[in-house]
Amino acid sequence: xxxxxxxxxxxxxxxxxxxxxxxxxxxxxxxxxxxxxxxxxxxxxxxxxxxxxxxxxxxxxxxxxxxxxxxxxxxxxx
Amino acid sequence: xxxxxxxxxxxxxxxxxxxxxxxxxxxxxxxxxxxxxxxxxxxxxxxxxxxxxxxxxxxxxxxxxxxxxxxxxxxxxxxxxxxxxxxxxxxxxxxxxxxxxxxxxxxxxxxxxxxxxxxxxxxxxxxxxxxxxxxxx
Numbered sequence: 523x524x525x526x527x528x529x530x531x532x533x534x535x536x537x538x539x540x541x542x543x544x545x546x547x548x549x550x551x552x553x554x555x556x557x558x559x560x561x562x563x564x565x566x567x568x569x570x571x572x573x574x575x576x577x578x579x580x581x582x583x584x585x586x587x588x589x590x591x592x593x594x595x596x597x598x599x600x
Numbered sequence: 601x602x603x604x605x606x607x608x609x610x611x612x613x614x615x616x617x618x619x620x621x622x623x624x625x626x627x628x629x630x631x632x633x634x635x636x637x638x639x640x641x642x643x644x645x646x647x648x649x650x651x652x653x654x655x656x657x658x659x660x661x662x663x664x665x666x667x668x669x670x671x672x673x674x675x676x677x678x679x680x681x682x683x684x685x686x687x688x689x690x691x692x693x694x695x696x697x698x699x700x701x702x703x704x705x706x707x708x709x710x711x712x713x714x715x716x717x718x719x720x721x722x723x724x725x726x727x728x729x730x731x732x733x734x735x736x737x
Contacts, residue, residue: 534676535676536675536676536677537624537628538624538627538628538631538683539678541628541631541632542627542628542631542686542690544631545631545632545633545690569628572632573631573632576632576633577633
């Protein structure tokens, strides 16, 4: 299993909170970092994919379980 | 993030219901890496004063306001002002219309300088926003 460099806990935040928290972590990240984002806002699933397309980073995993979304992102674009 | 796209906003109404999407779109767009420029004019401009105008709601939806407020509190949604501040932290710029501020007898120093970057004319704003999408809210 891929080990996250850092975890962003955005559970309980409504849109656009989770994507904002991800961007904050992204700004402090280094190439090759793995960011894990936990969110409960339903929109985050689509939002994170849009962000991946826009920035060109890599979505390693996107799962939803019991209303909780977990995204694992590898930073390959700065 | 490479070549940035732009989102421009002309914020006119200023009623609380319309300020919420201004906050959400600004913060979301800034997070997505868009260049965000927001031009406050009309009644909305008065929400950015050092002594801002009290929140107002459109009459036709007044009876739904308490339920909406409860819902926002339940999901712990931040205020539009907090969202705007978040957007600014990520690079969004806020401008006030020079013509409307003059008409209201307001000067740059009357506006909250933690929010307003500058008082500019419409030509300056349009030039900044050129080539991007512009929303009128």
